[in-house]
Amino acid sequence: MAETLSPLDTVLRAGRYANTAAKIGVTLSEVSPGSIVQVAAWPDTEAKVLEGIAKTTKLKLGGEPGAGAVSGNVAAFGIAPGRFLVISEDEGLADRLLGAIPATVGSVTDLSHGRTAIRIEGEKAEWLLAKFFAVDFSKAKFPVGRGVSTNHHDVFAQIQRRTENCFEVYVFRSFARSFWKALCHGAEENGYEVR
């Protein structure tokens, strides 16, 4: 991939901000996966699509809403009935998925440029997300790997829990700067670090 420009380049400045007197509540950073790909099944081909994802990424997803998995440099989760978002640190995932999922089985849509991935990590990650999304992010209801499609007003977001205190949020690239500013603003009371 040629040199790219993130919508956050001009606003993302490493450092500690706001209520730094308190223990830093969250760390915000941009992650730049090589591939963000949507895979969608036809009504009767979901199992085959999951097979295709597993064949390509070694990730085994359950069929229940929001089910997801994280392993090594790949992750995936359900974003809608029969639809999955597959993320990899490597480029070219869409082509590899296309090899495993022909049009008769489903569709593969490369969104690597269209989504910006923001990582929210720290003890107050759930607290910060609760300011924006009406989703129960508690560990019991939203375990590691689980994902959800939701929105904060006009900003559509897909969120996956990567570890106990780490979430990745995928937003439309055009909204990313606005959403980043809102996240930083929301994180001020707990103190936040940008990496």
Added chain:
Amino acid sequence: MSAIRIASGGRIDRSRAINFRFDGQAYTGHPGDTLASALLANGVTLFGRSFKYHRPRGLLTAGVDEPNALVTVLRDSVREPNVPATTVELYEGLVAESQNRFPSLQFDVSAVNQFAGKFIGAGFYYKTFMGPEFGPLKGTRFWMLCEHFIRRAAGLGRAGLAPDKSRYQRMNAFCDVLVVGSGPAGLSAAAAAADQGANVMLAEIDSRFGGSANWSGETIDGTPASAWASEAVAQLAKRSNVRMLNRTSVWGYYDTNTIAALERVTDHKPMGASGEPRHRHWNIRAGSVVLATGAFERPIVFPGNDRPGVMLASGAMRYANEFGVRTGERIAIFTNNDTAYGAALALKRTGASIVAIVDVRRDASEKARHAASECSAELLTGYAVTATRGGKMLDGIEVQPFDGQRVSGAARKIDADCLLVSGGWSPAIHLASQAGSRPVWDETLQAFLPPQPTENWVGAGAFNGAFQTADAIAEGHAAGLAATGGTNARKLTPPMVEGFAGEPNPAPVFEIKGKGKGKAFVDFQHDVTADDVRLAYTEGFTSAEHLKRYTTLGMATDQGKTSNVPGMAIMAEATGKPIPEVGSTRFRPPFAPVSVGSLAAERFGDLKPERLTPMHDWHLEHGATMYSAGLWFRPMIYGAKGETVEQAYVREAKVVREGVGIVDVSTLGKIAVQGPDAGEFLDRVYTNMFSTLPVGKARYGLMLREDGFAFDDGTTWRLGETEFLMTTTTANAGKVMQQLEYFLDVVWPDLRVHVTSVTDQWAGAAIAGPLSRKVLEACVQGTKVDNDALPFMGIVHGTIDGVNVMICRLSFSGELAYEVYCGANEGTRVWEALMAAGKPFAIVPYGLEALGTLRIEKGHVTGAEIDGRTTARDLHLDWMLSKKKPFIGSAMMDREGLVDENRLQLVGIVPLDNRPINGGAHIVEQLHEDHPMNSIGHVTAMCYSPALGKYIALALVKGGKARRGTRAYVSDPLRKRFGPVEIVSHHFFDPDGSRMHG
């Protein structure tokens, strides 16, 4: 009333002092104090002036139910009016002032209003000021004259004009069980639910958890109740499945257990921490709710019952036990139930003298008699207080024998500086009432009890009528279990509760009609008297809802917490009906005042996030003036120094016609349409055919709504046998996406098609102008771009500066033009490469104004013409309506009204005076500047055309096609623009399209 701070007891930290000011006077209090308790401890008894009569008022309660002691809190330059002093926590530097008085609280000139009492009773302004004619003041004119003075004379606090710079935040929360109230019942419920493993939230309106345990003076299992509560709270705080929110009022109960709560985060601090919000609005989705909200004591209505020094017994007890404040030296009690005897004991322990206990009942219970004896108080059973004495402070009461209905005999005077009243208890059923059912009258308690739940809630404690602490704990435990559906919790060992706990069951006495003078207030906050209630009855306003609206009983910030039941009782007596037949108003949110800031929270900015194209920063760096197009920001012009907007866009458009220009088209909606049935699907949603479109070609498409009107247009590119890239107008991208999803999900679920928004995946740049091909030839690698390799509507793939690009030859400007798409993160890189390649050809970036100019010259339509009211035929797009296939809208587009030749049709307009005309200006056949009439259409877009050297416009005109070549007038009275115009074809420039095909 001579209140003082007692030496020990309560939650007050006497070792530390807090300085504060009230009405300009400096005072000190202690951590743990409220403004009310601190002022009381400083001997302040006058807290405010009443709403209408400006009568002096003191404290009635110690909590959120306080109707009298409303103050304005001043912080920085912000005024927050109408805050009960009983809920303001003291902090260093607090500044507050009393309200609704002039020039001072002690001397208020409007106090003269009380002498006009008979003339300004309930609804007086309806009768006195609305309707009568005074000279020239007819109709409502007289009211309009008086209204200003009436509003000034009456009212609550005054809001400030300074902007509130505080932060407010909104939180979402989910829990299995929400417990509202943290008294003994609430704490017990929370523990029981948590034991079951439930995810529990516990909300307490006060700063301190514990509710009545903080002031009951009881012991629980040998431990002071307040310490018992502290230990219970400490145990809950250790649990990972319990979230505890103090200073949080649960104020709204909505469908499916959606609960609204307000957390006061920094109101008690001199200054919040960095980024800390003042308030949080909590939106809580609870599996089940335990309502343990307790009960409010209510007053008895009797003449002079509002004099400072008269307060509720429970309030005085709370001041004594919780805040260490003795409310008077010589205290009298007036009650219709046993609970007030507990207050007498509590105050006696503070060193006060209990001069008399006046009980309307002929026989007091043995327990009550014993308590009276312990207080060394004279017990007057079968008596009632019929008057109070004093000025701005109570100095005595008058009592008379009372038979349960009326008083008799001579009045006896008793000196007292504080009168504690208890008229029974009203369970705080507000949230249950909001949840949907009518409350139920209980004869024993003489109170409304909660209804049968219609939502998933369980009640506990005094809320349910269980006033004894041991019962409340047991009910709380059961409620906590019921809320979780659990059964395996440890069995509750009934606690041993000791202390005076009088039965709350009152005698059914709500009002004492004394023979003495003096108003008897029902609603202290709105100055509604017992006579006002009877007046409402006399005038026919007998239902609870009418009574409320006619007298304003139960309105304002306290929402009638102390007044509703007495008001209903007086109305019941007047009508001769039992209280439940008079009914009760349905409680509505909010339970307690809510800051508007918390409702808006920080969403004011989030509601309109900025949507930026990949090249946004480049545009700014190169002098673009941006403007918003929906949420998007797009360049309007790239103005040179000293250029006007018109000069800039004319220059830019001219360059496109004569050389080459580049415009950011990333905002166009882009939808991936994928699947084996994608071609068939597009045939159905577009008016023209797409299934026959070869791979590597694009086609202009038009969509109609189902009713046959034009919906949106754009080009769709076939990228593969089963893959199309649809483009839409910027404005309609979301609507088109929704429409496509609807068709696939609901109308044609059998089609194997997926649609996905890829608007943000692609950066788009349009290169337009006679030299555009040369620019591409200079920078594109991996493909040719000549007419053979890339014909009109052809698509090729190549690279620019090493970046993969997709190029489609299509034109919105009417010139030879190409749209270059690449991955959005590489958009700026490709854009800069195109600029560099175009430098030898003097390429310029152009903005939306030039883009609009070019399309107006060509007569291309946009959202200004596809406005939801025009058809394909109106816009001369009928050539796109396929006759070979049905499509969305085809069944309705030929309706008689839609094919009428006299419909508004797209035309070109040339102002004959060659002056600009504005969008929205009317087109008329005859010009009447003073009386504009008979519009035949309107202008949709205008510009100065550099290609034609004059101002031109597009318009929608009735029967426009037939009017071509005729003259009419522009009529724009709003902007005073009138003049002759010629109606022409909308194709102003290059009507045969030779330039873009060249």
